[in-house]
Amino acid sequence: MRNTGRTRKEVKIQPPMTPMIDCIFQLLIFFMLMPTFQSREGYLTTNLPRDQGPNPTTQKDMERIKVELLDEGNEGQGVSIVLNGTQSLGDNFEGLRAALEGYRAQGLQPSHPVLISPTMAVRHKFVVRAFDAAVTARFTSIHFAVPR
Amino acid sequence: MARVTKAKGGGDVGFNMTPMIDIIFNLVIFFMLISQFQQLEIEDVVLPEAEAAKVMDYSEYRNIVINIIKGKTSSLDAVVKVMGREMNVLEPYTRPDGSQTVGGELTALLVSMTSQEGRGQLNVILRADADVPYEDVARVMLAAGAAGIEGWWITTKIPESEQK
Numbered sequence A: 001m002r003n004t005g006r007t008r009k010e011v012k013i014q015p016p017m018t019p020m021i022d023c024i025f026q027l028l029i030f031f032m033l034m035p036t037f038q039s040r041e042g043y044l045t046t047n048l049p050r051d052q053g054p055n056p057t058t059q060k061d062m063e064r065i066k067v068e069l070l071d072e073g074n075e076g077q078g079v080s081i082v083l084n085g086t087q088s089l090g091d092n093f094e095g096l097r098a099a100l101e102g103y104r105a106q107g108l109q110p111s112h113p114v115l116i117s118p119t120m121a122v123r124h125k126f127v128v129r130a131f132d133a134a135v136t137a138r139f140t141s142i143h144f145a146v147p148r
Numbered sequence B: 001m002a003r004v005t006k007a008k009g010g011g012d013v014g015f016n017m018t019p020m021i022d023i024i025f026n027l028v029i030f031f032m033l034i035s036q037f038q039q040l041e042i043e044d045v046v047l048p049e050a051e052a053a054k055v056m057d058y059s060e061y062r063n064i065v066i067n068i069i070k071g072k073t074s075s076l077d078a079v080v081k082v083m084g085r086e087m088n089v090l091e092p093y094t095r096p097d098g099s100q101t102v103g104g105e106l107t108a109l110l111v112s113m114t115s116q117e118g119r120g121q122l123n124v125i126l127r128a129d130a131d132v133p134y135e136d137v138a139r140v141m142l143a144a145g146a147a148g149i150e151g152w153w154i155t156t157k158i159p160e161s162e163q164k
Helices: A017-037 A093-105 A124-136 B017-039 B104-114 B134-146
Strands: A041-047 A065-072 A078-083 A087-090 A114-118 A142-144 B062-069 B079-082 B085-087 B122-128 B151-157
Touching: A017 B017, A041 A124, A041 A142, A065 A093, A065 A124, A078 A093, A087 A093, A093 A124, A114 A124, A124 A142, A124 B134, A124 B151, B062 B104, B062 B134, B079 B104, B079 B134, B085 B104, B104 B122, B104 B134, B122 B134
Parallel strands: A065 A114, A114 A142, B062 B122, B122 B151
Antiparallel strands: A041 B151, A065 A078, A078 A087, B062 B079, B079 B085
């Protein structure tokens, strides 16, 4: 007798779950790691002066803006800002930024040199904040004084 | 007896894509992580914050990462590390012509890297702890200057409020 096959049980077709879970885990790990490596770090860039020997020429001819950072407290935990040798700003970096923006508003060009001159014990974070203030005020020629 | 039936018409033979995708993802993740750590021999430092810092693709440039790590007991005993190796920057460096300059081992390393011809300008990426004194940064700066390096990138943390 011919078998028509109609009496067979219907078999449920299911997609293979294991490789799907496998891929989903891969994607999960990938997207979990991505934000970790998507940089939360940035860079402040400048150029160092070339080694000019023991008597480097000074930029006295150009009236540069001098930002002095003096260490305060134990091991330089505090800082005191002096602008152009006269204007004392305490540790107010917002004030420094406002003062630098003021110079720009008076017509100083972005290429006007700004010299950041920290004492040796000043912490790196304060130097970076002063640099940050100068970059925010859109100065592009920012240098650091390095005592020899 | 079990009856073996032959499939009629010959079925399509296809690739099994799932394990292939699986392996490709693994490789992508692997090479992404490896390249991150190969490019930057970074040390665990607490970076200072700067709002004006720009995210830049360092891989487009030729760089050397210099880490300045804060001392364990005091900020005064900071350590300069390059490619996982501690560098002495206190000793003088003697140039081939006999003259001396600053920077010790670090200057020697930087000079050897800058003297590799045809590889473009070398930049220093400085990763200094927020609390190290400027004295340590200045020493590295002098060493870089003595090696004729001009590009100076200070690595900073972008504050949460600035992150998009």
